[in-house]
Amino acid sequence: MIRTIRHSLSMLLSLAALALVPASPSVTHAADKAVRMELPTPAKSGGMPLMQALNERHSSKMNYSGAALSPQQLSDLLWATWGVNRPDGRRTAPTAMNRQDVRLYVALENGVWLYDTGNALIRVLEGDWRAQMGGGSLTLLYAIPQANEWGGAHVGSLYQNAGLYCASSGLGNFVHVSGLHALDGKLPLPDGWKIFIIQTVGLLK
Numbered sequence: 446m447i448r449t450i451r452h453s454l455s456m457l458l459s460l461a462a463l464a465l466v467p468a469s470p471s472v473t474h475a476a477d478k479a480v481r482m483e484l485p486t487p488a489k490s491g492g493m494p495l496m497q498a499l500n501e502r503h504s505s506k507m508n509y510s511g512a513a514l515s516p517q518q519l520s521d522l523l524w525a526t527w528g529v530n531r532p533d534g535r536r537t538a539p540t541a542m543n544r545q546d547v548r549l550y551v552a553l554e555n556g557v558w559l560y561d562t563g564n565a566l567i568r569v570l571e572g573d574w575r576a577q578m579g580g581g582s583l584t585l586l587y588a589i590p591q592a593n594e595w596g597g598a599h600v601g602s603l604y605q606n607a608g609l610y611c612a613s614s615g616l617g618n619f620v621h622v623s624g625l626h627a628l629d630g631k632l633p634l635p636d637g638w639k640i641f642i643i644q645t646v647g648l649l650k
Protein backbone atom coordinates (compact mmCIF):
# COMPACT_ATOMS: atom_id res chain seq x y z
CA MET A 446 0.00 0.00 0.00
CA ILE A 447 2.76 2.46 1.13
CA ARG A 448 4.78 1.45 -1.93
CA THR A 449 1.81 2.24 -4.21
CA ILE A 450 1.38 5.68 -2.59
CA ARG A 451 5.13 6.38 -2.95
CA HIS A 452 5.02 5.31 -6.60
CA SER A 453 2.03 7.58 -7.31
CA LEU A 454 3.74 10.48 -5.54
CA SER A 455 6.93 10.09 -7.57
CA MET A 456 4.88 9.93 -10.80
CA LEU A 457 3.13 13.17 -9.81
CA LEU A 458 6.45 14.86 -9.01
CA SER A 459 7.91 13.81 -12.39
CA LEU A 460 4.89 15.22 -14.20
CA ALA A 461 5.16 18.48 -12.23
CA ALA A 462 8.87 18.72 -13.13
CA LEU A 463 8.01 18.24 -16.82
CA ALA A 464 5.51 21.11 -16.62
CA LEU A 465 8.28 23.38 -15.31
CA VAL A 466 10.62 22.73 -18.26
CA PRO A 467 10.86 25.97 -20.31
CA ALA A 468 8.81 25.93 -23.49
CA SER A 469 10.74 24.95 -26.60
CA PRO A 470 9.46 24.18 -30.09
CA SER A 471 7.87 20.77 -30.28
CA VAL A 472 7.28 19.28 -33.70
CA THR A 473 4.22 17.12 -34.31
CA HIS A 474 3.68 15.20 -37.52
CA ALA A 475 0.10 15.33 -38.80
CA ALA A 476 -1.39 12.60 -40.92
CA ASP A 477 -1.11 14.63 -44.14
CA LYS A 478 2.63 15.19 -43.55
CA ALA A 479 2.07 18.83 -42.65
CA VAL A 480 4.20 19.70 -39.66
CA ARG A 481 3.20 22.09 -36.92
CA MET A 482 5.65 23.65 -34.48
CA GLU A 483 4.25 25.21 -31.33
CA LEU A 484 6.11 28.33 -30.20
CA PRO A 485 6.66 29.61 -26.66
CA THR A 486 4.18 32.27 -25.55
CA PRO A 487 5.52 35.62 -26.82
CA ALA A 488 6.83 38.04 -24.20
CA LYS A 489 4.58 41.04 -24.72
CA SER A 490 6.36 43.35 -22.29
CA GLY A 491 9.90 44.50 -21.64
CA GLY A 492 12.48 45.12 -24.33
CA MET A 493 14.17 48.40 -25.11
CA PRO A 494 12.26 51.68 -24.69
CA LEU A 495 10.61 52.57 -28.00
CA MET A 496 12.55 55.80 -28.57
CA GLN A 497 15.84 54.01 -28.02
CA ALA A 498 14.83 51.20 -30.39
CA LEU A 499 13.95 53.79 -33.05
CA ASN A 500 17.31 55.41 -32.50
CA GLU A 501 19.08 52.07 -32.94
CA ARG A 502 17.09 50.69 -35.90
CA HIS A 503 19.36 50.11 -38.87
CA SER A 504 20.08 47.61 -41.62
CA SER A 505 22.88 45.06 -41.15
CA LYS A 506 24.01 43.51 -44.42
CA MET A 507 26.93 41.39 -43.18
CA ASN A 508 28.51 39.70 -40.14
CA TYR A 509 25.69 37.25 -39.54
CA SER A 510 26.76 34.25 -37.46
CA GLY A 511 24.11 31.94 -38.97
CA ALA A 512 23.25 30.53 -35.52
CA ALA A 513 19.58 29.95 -34.78
CA LEU A 514 17.50 32.33 -32.70
CA SER A 515 16.22 30.89 -29.44
CA PRO A 516 12.59 29.66 -29.61
CA GLN A 517 11.59 32.60 -27.41
CA GLN A 518 13.32 35.11 -29.73
CA LEU A 519 11.63 33.51 -32.74
CA SER A 520 8.22 33.68 -31.10
CA ASP A 521 8.75 37.28 -29.97
CA LEU A 522 9.98 38.35 -33.41
CA LEU A 523 6.97 36.85 -35.19
CA TRP A 524 4.51 38.23 -32.69
CA ALA A 525 6.06 41.71 -32.87
CA THR A 526 5.93 41.53 -36.67
CA TRP A 527 2.38 40.28 -37.23
CA GLY A 528 0.88 38.88 -34.07
CA VAL A 529 -2.55 39.40 -32.56
CA ASN A 530 -2.47 42.08 -29.87
CA ARG A 531 -6.16 42.45 -28.98
CA PRO A 532 -8.99 40.11 -27.99
CA ASP A 533 -10.87 40.92 -31.21
CA GLY A 534 -8.06 39.46 -33.30
CA ARG A 535 -6.51 42.70 -34.53
CA ARG A 536 -2.79 42.79 -35.00
CA THR A 537 0.49 44.61 -34.28
CA ALA A 538 0.22 46.26 -37.73
CA PRO A 539 -2.80 47.91 -39.38
CA THR A 540 -4.38 46.84 -42.69
CA ALA A 541 -6.91 48.57 -44.93
CA MET A 542 -10.40 47.70 -43.70
CA ASN A 543 -8.73 45.26 -41.28
CA ARG A 544 -8.57 42.64 -44.03
CA GLN A 545 -5.28 41.32 -42.60
CA ASP A 546 -4.36 40.10 -46.08
CA VAL A 547 -0.67 39.51 -45.50
CA ARG A 548 0.92 36.14 -44.89
CA LEU A 549 4.17 35.90 -43.00
CA TYR A 550 6.49 33.00 -43.84
CA VAL A 551 9.79 32.24 -42.16
CA ALA A 552 12.62 30.25 -43.72
CA LEU A 553 14.52 28.33 -41.04
CA GLU A 554 17.21 25.66 -41.26
CA ASN A 555 14.50 22.98 -41.46
CA GLY A 556 12.09 24.40 -43.98
CA VAL A 557 9.81 27.31 -44.76
CA TRP A 558 6.99 27.83 -42.30
CA LEU A 559 3.76 29.84 -42.31
CA TYR A 560 3.17 31.90 -39.17
CA ASP A 561 -0.08 30.97 -37.48
CA THR A 562 -1.19 33.64 -35.02
CA GLY A 563 -2.25 30.83 -32.73
CA ASN A 564 1.40 30.97 -31.80
CA ALA A 565 2.66 28.21 -34.04
CA LEU A 566 4.40 27.58 -37.35
CA ILE A 567 3.13 25.31 -40.11
CA ARG A 568 5.72 23.89 -42.46
CA VAL A 569 4.86 24.49 -46.10
CA LEU A 570 8.16 23.62 -47.75
CA GLU A 571 11.06 21.40 -46.75
CA GLY A 572 14.75 22.27 -47.07
CA ASP A 573 17.13 25.01 -46.04
CA TRP A 574 16.64 27.95 -48.43
CA ARG A 575 18.25 30.68 -46.33
CA ALA A 576 21.52 30.87 -48.27
CA GLN A 577 19.60 31.73 -51.47
CA MET A 578 17.91 34.60 -49.62
CA GLY A 579 20.74 36.41 -47.86
CA GLY A 580 21.80 33.98 -45.12
CA GLY A 581 21.38 35.00 -41.50
CA SER A 582 19.51 32.97 -38.90
CA LEU A 583 16.24 33.16 -40.83
CA THR A 584 14.43 34.91 -43.64
CA LEU A 585 11.02 36.54 -43.27
CA LEU A 586 8.94 36.40 -46.46
CA TYR A 587 6.01 38.76 -46.81
CA ALA A 588 3.22 37.57 -49.12
CA ILE A 589 0.31 39.68 -50.35
CA PRO A 590 -2.44 39.42 -52.97
CA GLN A 591 -1.12 40.83 -56.26
CA ALA A 592 -4.30 42.85 -56.70
CA ASN A 593 -4.14 44.63 -53.35
CA GLU A 594 -3.06 48.21 -54.01
CA TRP A 595 -2.22 48.65 -50.29
CA GLY A 596 -0.15 45.48 -50.02
CA GLY A 597 3.20 47.27 -50.10
CA ALA A 598 2.10 49.64 -47.35
CA HIS A 599 1.00 46.69 -45.22
CA VAL A 600 4.29 44.89 -45.70
CA GLY A 601 6.19 48.07 -44.83
CA SER A 602 4.44 48.18 -41.46
CA LEU A 603 5.38 44.57 -40.79
CA TYR A 604 9.04 44.87 -41.71
CA GLN A 605 9.36 47.97 -39.58
CA ASN A 606 7.87 46.06 -36.64
CA ALA A 607 10.45 43.32 -37.23
CA GLY A 608 13.25 45.90 -37.59
CA LEU A 609 12.33 47.53 -34.29
CA TYR A 610 12.21 44.16 -32.53
CA CYS A 611 15.68 43.44 -33.94
CA ALA A 612 17.00 46.79 -32.74
CA SER A 613 15.54 46.11 -29.31
CA SER A 614 17.09 42.64 -29.17
CA GLY A 615 20.49 43.31 -30.73
CA LEU A 616 19.72 41.22 -33.82
CA GLY A 617 20.75 42.16 -37.34
CA ASN A 618 18.21 42.56 -40.12
CA PHE A 619 17.80 43.97 -43.58
CA VAL A 620 14.98 44.17 -46.08
CA HIS A 621 15.90 43.20 -49.63
CA VAL A 622 14.86 41.87 -53.00
CA SER A 623 17.89 39.69 -53.70
CA GLY A 624 16.60 36.12 -53.59
CA LEU A 625 13.03 37.36 -53.75
CA HIS A 626 12.20 34.78 -56.44
CA ALA A 627 14.19 31.88 -54.96
CA LEU A 628 11.00 30.08 -53.96
CA ASP A 629 8.89 30.91 -57.01
CA GLY A 630 6.87 27.85 -57.99
CA LYS A 631 7.94 26.05 -54.80
CA LEU A 632 6.17 27.92 -52.02
CA PRO A 633 2.45 27.03 -52.01
CA LEU A 634 0.94 30.52 -52.05
CA PRO A 635 -2.80 31.15 -52.45
CA ASP A 636 -3.84 31.85 -56.07
CA GLY A 637 -2.99 35.41 -57.08
CA TRP A 638 -0.57 35.97 -54.19
CA LYS A 639 3.13 36.82 -54.42
CA ILE A 640 6.11 37.39 -52.15
CA PHE A 641 6.45 41.17 -52.06
CA ILE A 642 9.78 41.43 -50.28
CA ILE A 643 12.00 39.49 -47.89
CA GLN A 644 13.92 40.35 -44.72
CA THR A 645 17.02 38.63 -43.41
CA VAL A 646 17.20 38.44 -39.61
CA GLY A 647 19.96 37.00 -37.51
CA LEU A 648 22.40 36.85 -34.68
CA LEU A 649 25.54 38.81 -35.48
CA LYS A 650 29.16 37.65 -35.02
Ligand SMILES: Cc1cc2nc3c(=O)[nH]c(=O)nc-3n(C[C@H](O)[C@H](O)[C@H](O)COP(=O)(O)O)c2cc1C
Pocket residue numbers: 502503504505506619620621622623642
Ligand atom coordinates in the same frame (compact mmCIF):
# COMPACT_ATOMS: atom_id res chain seq x y z
C1 LIG B 1 11.77 48.27 -49.77
C2 LIG B 1 13.24 48.12 -49.50
C3 LIG B 1 14.02 47.41 -50.39
C4 LIG B 1 15.36 47.23 -50.14
N1 LIG B 1 16.09 46.45 -51.00
C5 LIG B 1 17.39 46.21 -50.72
C6 LIG B 1 18.15 45.33 -51.54
O1 LIG B 1 17.63 44.75 -52.49
N2 LIG B 1 19.44 45.12 -51.22
C7 LIG B 1 20.02 45.70 -50.14
O2 LIG B 1 21.21 45.47 -49.89
N3 LIG B 1 19.33 46.51 -49.32
C8 LIG B 1 18.03 46.78 -49.58
N4 LIG B 1 17.29 47.59 -48.75
C9 LIG B 1 17.93 48.15 -47.54
C10 LIG B 1 18.31 49.60 -47.77
O3 LIG B 1 19.50 49.66 -48.53
C11 LIG B 1 18.53 50.28 -46.42
O4 LIG B 1 17.33 50.26 -45.69
C12 LIG B 1 18.96 51.72 -46.64
O5 LIG B 1 20.28 51.76 -47.11
C13 LIG B 1 18.88 52.56 -45.40
O6 LIG B 1 19.66 51.99 -44.38
P1 LIG B 1 19.04 51.73 -42.94
O7 LIG B 1 17.98 50.68 -43.08
O8 LIG B 1 20.20 51.27 -42.10
O9 LIG B 1 18.47 53.03 -42.48
C14 LIG B 1 15.96 47.79 -48.98
C15 LIG B 1 15.16 48.50 -48.09
C16 LIG B 1 13.81 48.66 -48.34
C17 LIG B 1 12.97 49.41 -47.34
